Amino acid sequence: MDAEKMDENEWKYHGEGNKSLVVSHSQRCVVLRFLKFSPNRNKAPEEILRHLQNIVDFGKHVMKQFFGEKYVHYGEVVQLPLDFVKQLCLKIQSERPESRCDKDLDTLSGYAMCLPNLTRLQTYHFVEHRPILCVEIKPKCGFIPFSSHVSQEIKHKVCRYCMHQHLKVANGKWKRLSKYCPLDLFSGNKQRMHFALKSLLQEAQNNLKIFKNGELIYGCKDDQDSLSDWNELARHLKPFFFPANGMVSGPHCTRTIIKELIHVITMTLLSSTDACRAGNMKTVPISRGRSYCEASAFSKELVRNGKNKMESSGLPRGCLLYKTLQAQMLDMLDIEGLYPLYNRVEQCLEEFPEERSTSQIDGPYNEAFYEKLLDLSTEDDGTEAFAFTKVQQYRVAMTAKDCSIMISLSPCLQDECSAQRPVVLASKSRFTFSVSVLDLDLKPYESIPHQYKLDGKIVNYYLKNVQAKDDPVMSNLFKENEDCTLVLHKV
Numbered sequence: 001m002d003a004e005k006m007d008e009n010e011w012k013y014h015g016e017g018n019k020s021l022v023v024s025h026s027q028r029c030v031v032l033r034f035l036k037f038s039p040n041r042n043k044a045p046e047e048i049l050r051h052l053q054n055i056v057d058f059g060k061h062v063m064k065q066f067f068g069e070k071y072v073h074y075g076e077v078v079q080l081p082l083d084f085v086k087q088l089c090l091k092i093q094s095e096r097p098e099s100r101c102d103k104d105l106d107t108l109s110g111y112a113m114c115l116p117n118l119t120r121l122q123t124y125h126f127v128e129h130r131p132i133l134c135v136e137i138k139p140k141c142g143f144i145p146f147s148s149h150v151s152q153e154i155k156h157k158v159c160r161y162c163m164h165q166h167l168k169v170a171n172g173k174w175k176r177l178s179k180y181c182p183l184d185l186f187s188g189n190k191q192r193m194h195f196a197l198k199s200l201l202q203e204a205q206n207n208l209k210i211f212k213n214g215e216l217i218y219g220c221k222d223d224q225d226s227l228s229d230w231n232e233l234a235r236h237l238k239p240f241f242f243p244a245n246g247m248v249s250g251p252h253c254t255r256t257i258i259k260e261l262i263h264v265i266t267m268t269l270l271s272s273t274d275a276c277r278a279g280n281m282k283t284v285p286i287s288r289g290r291s292y293c294e295a296s297a298f299s300k301e302l303v304r305n306g307k308n309k310m311e312s313s314g315l316p317r318g319c320l321l322y323k324t325l326q327a328q329m330l331d332m333l334d335i336e337g338l339y340p341l342y343n344r345v346e347q348c349l350e351e352f353p354e355e356r357s358t359s360q361i362d363g364p365y366n367e368a369f370y371e372k373l374l375d376l377s378t379e380d381d382g383t384e385a386f387a388f389t390k391v392q393q394y395r396v397a398m399t400a401k402d403c404s405i406m407i408s409l410s411p412c413l414q415d416e417c418s419a420q421r422p423v424v425l426a427s428k429s430r431f432t433f434s435v436s437v438l439d440l441d442l443k444p445y446e447s448i449p450h451q452y453k454l455d456g457k458i459v460n461y462y463l464k465n466v467q468a469k470d471d472p473v474m475s476n477l478f479k480e481n482e483d484c485t486l487v488l489h490k491v
């Protein structure tokens with residue numbers, strides 16, 4: 001990128017989350033990712049540079065090891081002319097969703113990250129000219145805590161996402177409850193995965209977005225503003241899935257196209273396209289915890305239909321969902337077991353402030369940082385070293401619980417075949433595809449007390465307002481099925 005020749009008119013607003021804002025280049029397949037801050041909380045340019053460099057290093061030296069080279073695009077830090085950033089900020093301001101405007105784009109440092117535009121690219125080095133469809137999923141936490149530190153039984157039965165839904169609707173963040181349950185998506189069972197994906201399509205919230213040729217065509221722009229018409233989506237998808245035939249439109253056609261989409265996403269999510277270093281390490285306890293969530297609409301439906309076996313086929317070891325789950329499971333103690341260790345770290349830092357840098361809390365996130373994450377013991381020997389390791393593992397797990405998966409699909413012909421590019425088949429079409437993971441910024445050490453409080457709030461709200469009203473017959477039925485365990489392959 002030639003910093004001298006930056007022209008804000010070549011860039012457009014692409015999207016944003018809570019901490020960063022992304023603009024895409026209109027011709028080239030790259031995006032710029034800027035940090036955002038609350039007004040008047042601007043940091044010194046050197047601090048921002050270090051923060052961004054930390055994000056890149058964390059992707060490069062840590063998350064790449066967990067997820068595999070092909071799945072992680074860590075990009076690079078770039079320095080941009082301040083004038084360009086200021087003009088860009090003015091240009092995109094009107095397109096920003098209101099709910100995200102509590103934070104401002106950093107226009108003072110001139111630093112940003114440059115990344116491949118994953119909604120338009122199949123591989124980093126490949127510029128695509130053919131149409132491209134991209135599905136972004138933020139799957140959230142895919143397991144139920146197995147830690148003995150958990151104090152409320154409900155946390156062993158209902159997953160955090162399903163409990164949190166009730167609090168979010170009560171707080172007005174979303175209008176309706178979603179039927180999506182991450183445990184269904186992470187089950188590896190196709191029927192459960194289909195149900196999870198259909199639920200995401202019904203109520204996308206901030207967990208699903210669909211892009212066509214880099215433009216958002218489905219999902220939330222804003223808490224208030226969402227593109228969620230299935231007929232409209234089917235109209236966009238039809239040329240991808242039924243390129244040759246003139247299927248009539250209507251509800252049947254829409255359903256068929258949506259089914260095709262769900263099938264293709266499931267297959268790509270189960271595909272193994274990369275190997276990684278952490279794949280060889282003995283990771284997290286397997287076959288622990290429950291493999292289904294009592295609140296999942298799928299589970300409830302099965303029980304209602306008198307079926308007492310919850311299928312959990314297990315995820316193939318090489319697929320991105322499996323790797324995401326393994327990284328999430330670095331949270332072995334649950335926030336309830338972790339919080340006392342955080343306090344131990346705090347006490348240590350008070351006495352020995354220099355430990356903050358020795359223990360790499362604020363980086364550098366290098367090979368040494370990664371190596372320290374590999375100690376999976378859960379026996380507390382009372383040392384500070386144990387506490388530091390568990391705190392860092394927890395931060396990595398939280399990052400994996402909040403990342404997004406990007407699946408890009410590009411139609412290809414039958415005779416087009418490449419050893420490097422996997423292919424997924426639909427009934428009447430085929431696609432080359434790639435799967436990537438994004439938003440791999442290490443969660444801050446300082447957010448741990450917030451996590452602890454939020455966990456309490458979510459559980460208490462659920463116990464008071466939801467579980468108390470639930471049918472007791474239902475929970476008795478579930479008791480009969482408690483032998484189901486998480487079936488993951490041994491490593």
Ligand SMILES: O=P(O)(O)O[C@@H]1[C@@H](OP(=O)(O)O)[C@H](OP(=O)(O)O)[C@H](O)[C@H](OP(=O)(O)O)[C@H]1OP(=O)(O)O
Pocket residue numbers: 017018019206398401402443447454
């Ligand atoms: O705590 P959660 O599960 O609500 O996750 C937060 C997300 O809310 P969600 O539930 O996905 O709607 C939240 O997403 P939204 O801003 O609500 O779209 C952020 O991703 C937040 O991360 P950070 O503080 O920006 O680093 C996320 O916070 P972390 O918990 O990952 O720190």
Ligand SMILES: Nc1ncnc2c1ncn2[C@@H]1O[C@H](COP(=O)(O)OP(=O)(O)OP(=O)(O)O)[C@@H](O)[C@H]1O
Pocket residue numbers: 014015016017018019020021022031033115116117118119136209402404438439441
């Ligand atoms: N490399 C990329 N290519 C294409 N789109 C991207 C890329 N990186 C981010 N995006 C888009 O920008 C949105 C916001 O980015 P991101 O999730 O990194 O923001 P965030 O503020 O860190 O999120 P959070 O709210 O989870 O903290 C994403 O949901 C995605 O749609």
